[in-house]
Structure formats: structure tokens, C-alpha cells
Amino acid sequence: MSSDEKTVVVTGSGQGIGRATAVELARRGYQVVIADLNADHAASVADEITSTGGSALALAVDISDADSCRAASGELAGKVEKIDGLVNNAALFSTLTMKPFWEIPEDEWNRVLQVNLTGTWRITKELLPLLRGSAAASIVNVAASAVWIGRPNYAHYVASKAGVIGLTYAISRELAGDGIRVNAVTPGSVQTEIPRHTITPAQVQAQVDAQSVRRPAEPSDLVGAVAFLLGPDSGFISGQTLNVDGGLTVR
Template identity: 40%
Template structure:
């Protein structure tokens, strides 16, 4: 039986890649899904509707407080609540790998703005609605690179480490209000942008796979079981946690 029937989920960065897979999975579990991205994610919405689900597409820039306030308002207007927020939008798939001292200040700021402040803006926009309901699930997306200390993307790794701290501290602030805050830290996933990015050449991907206990490439669908667990009542006594989903590359 569908575990999220009657729930409303918002997924940012859902135009393609992992975000689109999250949105489809939430819809298949019965949630009505507001899919957003910096450009209108029509294809994701259409795919969910074609599969028999409920979806609304909104163009929202996660770095803009006004934009994400509109996103939440549209979701609540259309579906009546906001039960699950997946802070997936990020700058990753298009990044180039480079030594830390070749990262321009503007690149650093852009990664921090989307990956860290974007998570903050969306969370701040949705929490009043979750408070009024007395429940909510916020699911942030970090990265296994935080725990591996992966080199050549210092801005990205630093931004995702911030998300682990954000998750812990916010979980304590909201725990008494029925709002759970957890985090998924994926290892390298062959998302749409990763597959075409020359930074992730076959030998780089192969080295990554070799570091895993489970020696195969990861696809977006490998993250779905954890996403649904964190979205569903099964995880109601879990908060402030970061679950690494990487085939057993880092263990803690």
C-alpha cells in the first residue's frame, strides 16, 4: 500500500536527475508533489501525471526568498498542505574539478548560495505551514564527499558539510513541534548531468566504485528507499540524522 497517500511533498531541483527521480518516487507512494526548479520542470510534472500521480510544476530559484515563498504558497493553494520538503536543488552535476586555489570567489559564492542558503530559504518558507499543521518532514541532501574528504571540489564539499550541521541544529529547534529534519548523503550517482560531465570520466567513476563495499555504479533510484523511509511515518522518531547511501564507501 502507498505510504504517502494524502501527503504533499515539495521537491526542489526536480527538472532532471536525482530530483526528478525523488519526485516520481514520492508520487508513486501516493503524495501530491510540487516539483520546482530554476526553470519550469514541465517534463517531470508531465511524467508524474502520465503515471497516474498528482503534480504541480513551479519555477522557483531557491536563492530567492520571494520565489520560494511563492512555491510554498502555490503548493498549499493547490494541494492543501506541505508535509514533506526535499531540499535537493544544488550545484553539482555541472561542476568542474579543480584545485582549491583555482576556485574563483564568485564560484565559491555561487555554490554556497544555492547549496547552503537555498536550503535555508526553502526551509524558512515551508516551516510556518508545517508548524500550523503540527508536523512535517524536511529532507536535506548532503554528499558522501563530506565524509571522504574528496579533493578538487572544496567549495562543494564545504557546502555539503554545512548541510550536515544545518540538519542537526534545526532538528533540535523543531523537534518539539513535530517537524523532523534529516539528511541523505549520496555517494557518486550517475545522474543526467554527471553522465555527460567530462569531470566524471570512466576511470574516475571506476575508482569511485572500487572504494565501495558494493562494487557497482549508483543510479538515482538507489536513493529512493531511504527517501521514502525519511518521508513516511516509519521514521517519526528519527531526526537530525545523516544517512550515507553510497554502497558502503564510507562507514560511520
């Protein structure tokens, strides 16, 4: 790794949006840490990047577990001196089924909050010493435009992502003294390689019809926004949400 190479950790990059983000950030010259609960997926994405000439490390981590986050941070500190970016993308999402809020089992509610919100807080604080080692670190939290539309039948998910936005705002203030910027992106519905059986083709089409950009979003639609918020072009932006939903919501 050269001294001017920037390192970015992308959580949940074993598949889906996180994977696409990691692959593109590597293509743009970042060393990318593929941090995921699924160690096999993380290793496979890291291999995919290194086999095409990019720089990547796989890191197994469960962001819902304090010991796992501490161990992952320690493991990473043995491999890199600092990290310049953190994309908090890991979440329980594609495995969730839609149901009214009064039918969400208590353990499912708690698990979604534990991973999506508490996990984002936990891995961020564990990686803080490495982020502080960078001259200009940037954190990008992946929230969801489901918050802006009050999307029904995912109340735990929507509440967790609203929490991520609040966390973004609060810690952007707390990290000001460290020169670390913190922002969020709010994607609309994104088609990834992972099939989602709870969304019908008719629902996908209805959403496309409601967007100003009349096509389904792909993971690549997110990556430019994330890269912008990570890099120097957004150097005067902190504590903001960048909405990337094809104009589904206007605000």
C-alpha cells in the same frame, strides 16, 4: 486530492536524483511538488507523473533568491493546505568542474554556497508555515558523502554540503516543538541521465572498486532512503544523516 493524501515538495526535481525521487514518491502515493529553477523541466516532470496517473504540481523557484522563494511559497499555499514533506535536493552540482580550492573563483565559491547552503535554509523557512500544517512533517536534506571523504577538487561543494549537515542538526532541534523531523542523506557518486564531463570512466571505476557494493549508484538507490526518512517508519529518527554510498565510507 483526498484528505489523507500526503504532499511532498522536492526541490531540484526537474532532472537527475530529484526527478527520480519525485517520480518514485508519486508512485508511492504522494502528491509531489516539482520545484525547480528550470520551469520547463519542472512542468515536464509533473506531466510525466500525471500522465501515468500520479499527482504532481510544477513550481518554478530559484532557491538562491528570497523573493522567488516567498512567491513560490505563496503560490503553493494557494494550492495546498499543508505539506507533509520537503526534500531539499536542489543544488549546484552537475555543472561544477573540478579544480583545486585555490583556483576557485570567488564568485563561483559564493554562488555554490548561496544555492546549496543558503538556498536550503531559505526555502525551508519559507515553507515552514505549510510544513507546520501537517501533523507529522519530515524534512530530508540531500547532502553528500563527499563530506565524509573530504573529496578533493570540489571544496566549495563539499563545504556547502557540510553546512547542510550542520543546518540539519541545528534545525532538527529548533523544529522539535513543531513535531517536524529533520534528517539528511549523504549519497556517494550517482550516475544520472545528465552527463558529467569532468569525471572520467576510470575515476568512476576507481570509486566503484572502493565501495563495498561493487556497482555504480543509480538515482533509484537513493529513493528508498529518502522515502524512509519522509515516512512513519522513521518516526523516531531526527537530526541524523543516513549514508547511502555503497559502503564507500564506513562510520
